[in-house]
Amino acid sequence: MEFSPLSTSGIGPATPATEPVKTLGFEPSLPATHNELIMMTNLNPSPSASAVNAPENNDSASSSHDSSAHILRARLQLGAICWSLFLAGWNDGTSGPLIPRMQRVYHASFLIVSLVFVISSMGFIFGAAVNMHWTDKHGFGRLMVLGAACQVAAYSIQAPAPPFPLFAASFFLNGLTISIQNAQANAYVASLRFNSEMYLGMLHACYGAGALCSPLVATQFAQMDHWSFHYLASLGMAVLNVIVLTLTFRFRLLSECLALIGQAPGDTSTHDRSNFRQILSLKSVHVLGFFALMYAGVEVSIGGWITTYLIDVRGAGPSAGYTTSGFFGGIMIGRVALLWLNKKGRIPFEILHSVFHADLFLQIGERRVLYLYVALAMSLEFVVWFVPSFIGGAVAVSLVGVFLGPMYPIMISRTSQVVPRWLLSGSIGWIAGFGQAGSAILPFITGAIASKTGIRTVQPLLISLMAMFPILWALVPNSPQRID
Template identity: 70%
Template sequence: MELQPIPNETRPSLPVTPGEASARSLDVHVNDNCETYDSDSQVASRSRSGNASRVRARVHLAAMFLSMFLGGWNDASSGPLIPRMQKVYNVSFLVVSLTFVLSCIGFISGAIMNVHWTDKLGFGRMIVLGALLQIVGYSIQAPAPPFPLFVMSFIFNGFGIAIQNAQANAYVASLKHNSELYMGMLHASYGAGALSSPLAATQFAQLQHWSFHYLVSLGLALSNTIVLTLVFRGRTQDECMALVGEEAPGGETSTSERSNFRQILSLKSVHVMALFILVYVGVEVTIGGWITTYIIDVRGGGPSAGYISSGFFGGLMVGRVALLWLNKLVGERRVLYIYAVLAIGMEFVVWFVPSLIGGAVAVSLVGLVLGPIYPIVMNQAGRVVPRWLLSGSIGWIAGFGQAGSALLPFMTGAIASKTGIKALQPLLISMMAMFPILWALVPSSPRRI
């Protein structure tokens, strides 16, 4: 008789001791707990990573807000100081306007070199380079050197601001989340700097050492350079985007082969927007730079008329944040036409209503409606320009457009030297009339290249 093994299904089950049952139960619970712990740890890890990215994003934005604050501070300094410069150096409207010409040279040079150097140096190094150049400019201006050297120093300021402006605008326009909000806040920071600067410059303009205003500017420039260095640490824009949880666009890298000057210059939309920004910034800085002289000479204002310039830039700052809801409600493309018409209307009030207080209020309202225009144009660039060309294109638009802050104020000074500063208002209105014409030429959708 041959013995056969008992199949498992018919094999009698042995009784399980209490110790074995406890061990099996414990093993099941341990496995379940391990799976739960792994899942919870992954969620916690993602949460910590998301929180860290948000904190880094806020730090990055705060650093760029400081950079733009200093840009506004620089552009609004000249208005209250121009009458004092004329007295100290004994120069005419035309000669003192050379400060704007040299700034223009710096802006255009910075815009051109920004496109070439960004591919080689990267975002982090370029924005710090721009900040360092401002330190050089203010260091020369602070001791009030002879007029030729004083004027030449404005090249460094223009070059540095053009680079920082281009890099900050390109960074914010590349964000996939809330870029319109952050663009408005970025340029509100510019407005805050432009609001603050005339308040300080008006006080310094009445002191013996008027040029010590540039010592304050130098301190701000040093702080700006330190902050930008510590925050960005020489990283490229793609590396910074990765740190804040923003993915670089796949297949659309900003290499020197694709994001080059020739491709950017082939885009008609880039040229139209650059021309628009040139006229817009020219109007903005011309008002801030010459309105004090206009109020003193034409309306009989006193030295405190410099505060009217602060009112204009205060309106500019408020408009870039307070009118975001209106931009969204009406649509950015349509609302710009409304802002242009309102600005022209307020400028007619400044021209024809012979009231010091009425003119001051109208100037502030002009700033309010002009404020949102610059961020709207930058947002439009982010929509119509291919992403792999966005950084260089916005750099060119912002940098070339910034030349308007020198070109139009110089034209104003040249005309005023022959006809008087009363020519300011018709010149501004004619420039504002170009806004709707140029805006109509900007495409509303991306174009293939």
């Protein structure tokens, strides 16, 4: 991962003056005094020229040292937040393979076991409020560590498989954890001035990687006597997360963390109203929040219920839990492999090219490509519904993940374009928290319906929810909304 931070020394690296140095959205230029020194050296060469050049060489060496330090810090910071998103994906990928075992151990129906999703949603909503109110007061670094600490507490409760009321209540802490860390991590990457779209794709690919790995482990534990020891493995990674976030960010504000990688401060608000009221006055925030809610609800509903669906409807065995890994693996692959399409924004027509001997392209763009992904995902969901094959359904579910995967990073990228920069962190916190609530509420609704009508109703429900994506996406403004 090549990360190009800017220089804070006032003088760029030792490159020709005609070639600006690419940075995180900032291009430093040579100061006038430095240009004069170069002109003097060229026009009046003398033995004293070396004395003139000496400060320049020292400054260049200092600048090169600063750049190396910025690159190292940037990689460490990105690595830390990618690890926290990996754990968020790990948490979301756990439920699917373990739900059938939870039902047997606690003698719970679909409706009762779905309460874990409802309680998670309460944590998500509370986390969204925490993000909006505490981001400016306590800062990025403290909130990241707070979220990680809540995750340690949740897994500590779940590991010994306590009575179901306490087991379900611990999911509130899981929801709070993911809401806080997801919002803060997205705000960090969206605040980068250079290549933030690519880093968003990579960040959410780490989420997909976590959700891919977790079912592989959870499926094995689901067949053991001590099934809840899966949460001991999760606890070990959560403790490591606390240590990494503490050592990397040291409870600093977001602006301080960005300054350490060489990024200049962003715009600040001059509005009389609080950031909270400004955020709630933005139509784009509410529309994107509902889009996030529907997206996260569909994603976690598929990951949470597809194992049960394949076992009950397609007659699969316990190994059906690996299908959840295939789905989240598809999400991870889609977020990386389709970056070229999201970023480049055009598809060549090879047939027309051969006929007219011209470079002809269909302009897509980040906004339009999402409609294409929705159409493909819905088509594949029909395959899962109507094709009576376990293998066919498993493959189709994995491909659904590929096309669902890029949607969330695209949504966060869009948020950074239509929301004022000084409101970005709080806005993403609200949108992400609202969306994570959907990842709990909609799976619960799915379970409640399944308890009445059977698990077969999952597929038509998912397709109906996907049909809401293009409607909500069309309502997102094309340009930043003015705050009166």
